[in-house]
Every structure is written in structure tokens, then in C-alpha cells.
Amino acid sequence: MKRRHFLASAAVGAAASAVAAPAIAQSAPEIRWRLQSAFPKSLDTLYGGADLFCRVLADLTDGRFQLQPFAAGEIVGTFQVADAVSNGVVEVGQATTYYYVGKDPTFALPCDVPFGLNARQKNAWMTHGGGLDLCNEFFAKQKMYALPAGNTGAQMGGWFRKEVKTLEDLKGLKFRIGGLGGQVMQKLGAVPQQIAGGDIYPALERGTIDAAEFVGPYDDEKLGFNKVAPFYYYPGWWDGGPLVHVMFNLDKWNELPKAYKAAVHAAAAQVNIDMLGKYDARNPAALRRLVGGGAQLRPFSQEIMEAAYKASNEVYDEISAKNPDFKKVYEALRAFRGEEYLWFQVAEYSFDSFMIRSRGR
Template sequence: MKRRQFLATATGGLAASALAAPAIAQSAPEIRWRLQSAFPKSLDTLWGGAETFSRLVSELTDGRFQIQPFAAGEIVGTFQVADAVADGTVEAGYATTYYYVGKDPTFALPCDFPFGPNARQKTAWMYHGGGLDLCNEFFAKHKMYAVPAGNTGAQMGGWYRKEIKTVQDLQGLKMRIGGLGGQVLQRLGAVPQQISAGDIYPALERGTIDAAEFVGPYDDEKLGFAKVAPFYYYPGWWDGGPLIHVMINIDRWNSLPKLYKTAVNAAAAQTYVDVLAKYDARNPAAVRRLVAAGAQLRPFSQELMDAALKSSNELYDEISAKNPDFKKIYESVRAFRNEEYLWFQVAEYAYDSFLIRSRAK
């Protein structure tokens, strides 16, 4: 009797397994995507984010969902990534969305904008302040779904061939800068230029531009800017905590099994932590090397910072008056930033300021 019961149970178990196998295969199909990065392979932090994300998605799905990353220009160029994702040329992209403000200034807000939140505050807004849902309401209008998958932390204010002491020094200054930061600088008299990473150095060297910003010490050292523009200013008030997103064609996203959507979100979250940690770990030594090699570190003047903040707020009011998508997201992130600083000035700022002063002693 027991033998018959065992055989019946075993047979039933095998039958259940046989029935379960097709269901599992259906929920975990083999999928191959292409991901176009906006960054060159020479930037191991930013290009590395695309590689890390793609590898993690594969590992989380036991190799059934594979994403192949391509460096800037291998399928389309840096400034064509959003269009390539939207029209299905590629399934996904890895980029800072403020590269696409020419399509709509709202593209800046999910990434960063002058005097926006810092990296931690931006993360909090995205995941616990409604930012992710608000941004994807907007992205859906452009046939995309996007998830944060990196952050550089606060950036530097760029490299200049001459000193910048006052707002007057910006008059006629040709500067490589993306996003809404370029529009603010234009209002202050500069001439913004949108140039991809690999083309910045030759433009500076030839004098086609007078200044350029990119990220910070670690990346800037690799790009060699100090050789042709010695004055290195801080802070990058247009990039207090910019996000890098994985942008996904909305139809491709909607067709993914739930398991794979979960894998994408988990891989993006891990990549986010990894990219930010790399910058925080590598920038200190890089800035030491740059200064030792002759880079002249300079803070922006209070006059310039005040003028930039005033001009930024005026710009946001003007855009908000005619762009409801921008207004909705901007009002949310601005309110969140202001509330965050009520807390940050109590604990974070006091703690960091004390230790910075103590280190100086």
C-alpha cells in the first residue's frame, strides 16, 4: 500500500512538473535587446553603468533576458538616443535625459536642473516623493518608460581658458554645456554649445569653445581638459545630483513579463548605487592629481551664484507658464527640495561642516 501511494505521489509530482515547465518557459522567454549608451567606452563610470545594468539583468534572469550595450555612435549618436528608443530603433538607452531638452524642456527635470536637489534628495524624491511616477507620466507621452540607473553626485563648474570672476566675464563666452544650465548661462551672456564627450577636447584645444563642463575630476581627467583650459571652477550649480536613466521603448516595456520588469528595476537600482559610489570613491584622488598637474581650482563668486539662481528661477517661471508637464514636475521637485533642506541643515550640513572644519585644522 505504501509502495502504491509512493508511486502515485511520484507520478503525480512528475506530471505536475511536466505541466509546470511550459508555464515557466512562457513566463521567462528568451529575449534579446540592444541598449544604446550616450557615452563613450573611455568613460568607465558612465559606459560602465550600461555594462553593469545589462550584466545584472542577464544574471537575474538566468541568461534568458540579455541586453547588449553599445557605446555612443555605434548605432546612433549621443543626442539621438531618446529618438532611437521612442521609434524602436533600439529597445533601450542609457543617458542623461537633459540631453533632450530640445524636444521638451521637461526632459531636464528627471535628470537635473540648475539649483535642483542634491543626489540623496533626488533619490528620495524619485522613490518616496512621487518623482518616478510623475516622470514616467511624461516619458509615456514620448513613447518611453525610464528608471534611474546612476547618479554622478554634485558636479564641477567646468574648465575655462580664462578666469571667471564676475557675471561680466561670461559675456560672449562659448561654453559646452547641456540641459537647462545652458539656457541660464545664455541669459547671463554666455553662448552655450551642445557637444558630445568625445568632441569636447578638440573643440577646447582649437579655441572653438572657451570653456566646457562635463562631470567631475575623475571623468574630466580622462578627457584631458586641464591641458587646454587651466581654470577649474566649482560648484556645478546646474548639476547638483544628476540622474542617468535607462530609457525603454514603452511598447517593449509593456510586453515584458512581470519577472523581467522586476529584474530591470532591481538591476537599475544596483547600478545606481554602483555608479554613484564609483564617483565618490574616485573623485578625491583625481582632483589631487589635477591640481598637482597645474589645474587652478576656483570657486564661483557669490555674485555669479546669486545671478545664476535669480536667472534660473525666472526661467522656470517662464517655462511653467506655457508648459503644464514642466510645471507639474517642477513644482513637485522644488517643494520636495525645499522641505529636504529644512532637515539637511539640522543634521547633515552641521555634521559635514564640523568635520570639514576639523579636517582643515
């Protein structure tokens, strides 16, 4: 009797499995998409974020949802990634979205703008300040859905062939700079240049440009800028906490099962933490090596900082007057920034200032 009961139960279980298998297959389809990064493979921080995102996503879906990452230029170039995603040439892109301000200046706001938010504040705005929803309202008009997947932290002001002590020194300066920082620099008399990361070194070496900013010590050392431009300025006031995004073609995103969308969010969140941690851990030693090798650290003068801040606000007013998408997102970001710095000046700034003064004691 017990044997017959066991066999009957086994038969029912087998039948249930036969019925359940197709349902499982339907809810967890096998997907193979391509991800085009805006960065070269030599940058294990930025391109490394794309690689990590693809690996984590595959792990979370037991290998059923796989993205194949491609470095800049392997399918399209750095400045064509947004169009490639929007037009369905690739399903996914990874980039700093301010590369695409030529399409619409609103592209800068999800990433970074001059005198914006620092890295922690940017994550707070995105996750609890309404930033993510606001930005995706804009991205939807570009046929995309995007998520933060990395942050460099505050960047350096870049490498200069000659010193820039005053505003006069910026006049006519050919400066590689991305995003709205270029428009601000133009107001200050510089000549902004949009150049992909892998093309900056030869442009500096040949004197085609006079200065270039990219990220910070760890990446800049890899790209060798210290060999062709000795003066290293700080801070990168146009990049206080720039986010890297993964951008999905909107139609493809909407086709994904709910579980896969959740896996994408989880993978992006992990990469977001990992990238910032990697930069914070590796920049100090890289800066020591650069200075030890002859790089000359210089702060931007108070005159330049004040003029840049004033010019930035003028740029925002000018764009807002013509672009309602930009105005909507920027006003939300600006209001959040005011509250954040009200808080940061109390505890964060006080603690950091004391610890900086006490370093080495």
C-alpha cells in the same frame, strides 16, 4: 508495495513536470534586446553603469533576459538616444535625460536643473516624494518608461581657458554645457554649446569653445581637459545631483512579464547606488592628481552664483508659462526641495561643516 508506490509517485512527478514546463517557459521568455548608451566606453563610470545594468539584469533572470549594451555612436549618437528608444530603433537607452531638452524642456527635470536637488535628495524625491510617477507621466507621452540608474553627485563647474571672475567675463564665452544650464548661461551672456563628451577635448584644443563642463575630476581627467584649459571651476550649480536613467520603449516595457519588470527595477537600483559610490570614492584622488599636474581650482564668485540663481528662476517661470508638463513636475520638485533643505540645514549641513573644518586634525 513500496516499490510500486515509488514508481507511481515518480510517474506523477514526471507528468507534472511535463505540464509545468511550458507554463514556466511562457512566464519567463528568452528576451534579447539592445541598449544604446549616450556615453563612450572610455568612461567606466557612466558607460560602466549601462554595462553593470545589463549584467545584473541577466543574473537576476538566470540569463533569460539579456540586453546588449552599445556605446555612443555604435547605433545612434548621444543626442539621438531618446528618439531611438521612443521610435523603437532600440528597446532601451541609457542617458542623462537633460540631453533632450531640445525636444521638450521637461526632459531636464528627471535628471537635473540648475539649483535643484543634491544626489540624496533626488533619490528621496524619486522614491518617496512622488517624483518617479510624475516623471513617468511625462515619459509616457514620449512613448517611454524610465528609471533612475546612476547619479554623479554634485559636479564641477568645468574647465576654462581663461579666468571668469565677474559676470562681464561670461559675455560671449562659448561654453559647452548641457540641459537648462545652457539657457541660464545664455541669460548671463554666454554662448552655450551642446557637444557630446567625446568631442569636447578637440573643441577646447582648437579654441572652437572657450570652456566646457562635463562631470567631475575622475571623468574629466580621463578626457584630458586639464591639458587644454587650466582653470577648473566649482561648483556645477546646474548639476547638484544629476540622475542617469535607463529608458525603455513603452510598448516593449508593457510587454514584459511582471517578474522581469521587478528585475529591471532591482538592477536599476543597484546601479544607482554603485555609480554614486564609484564617483565619491574616485573623485578625491583624481582631484589631487589634477591639481598636482597644474590645474588651478577656482570657485565661482558670489556675483556669478547670485546672478545664475536669479536667471534660473526666470527660465523656470518662462517655461512654466508655456509648458504645463514642465510646470507640473517643476512645482513638485521645488516644493520638495524647500522641505529637504529645511531638514538638511539642521543636521546634515551642521555635521558636514564641522567635519570639513576638522579634516586632518
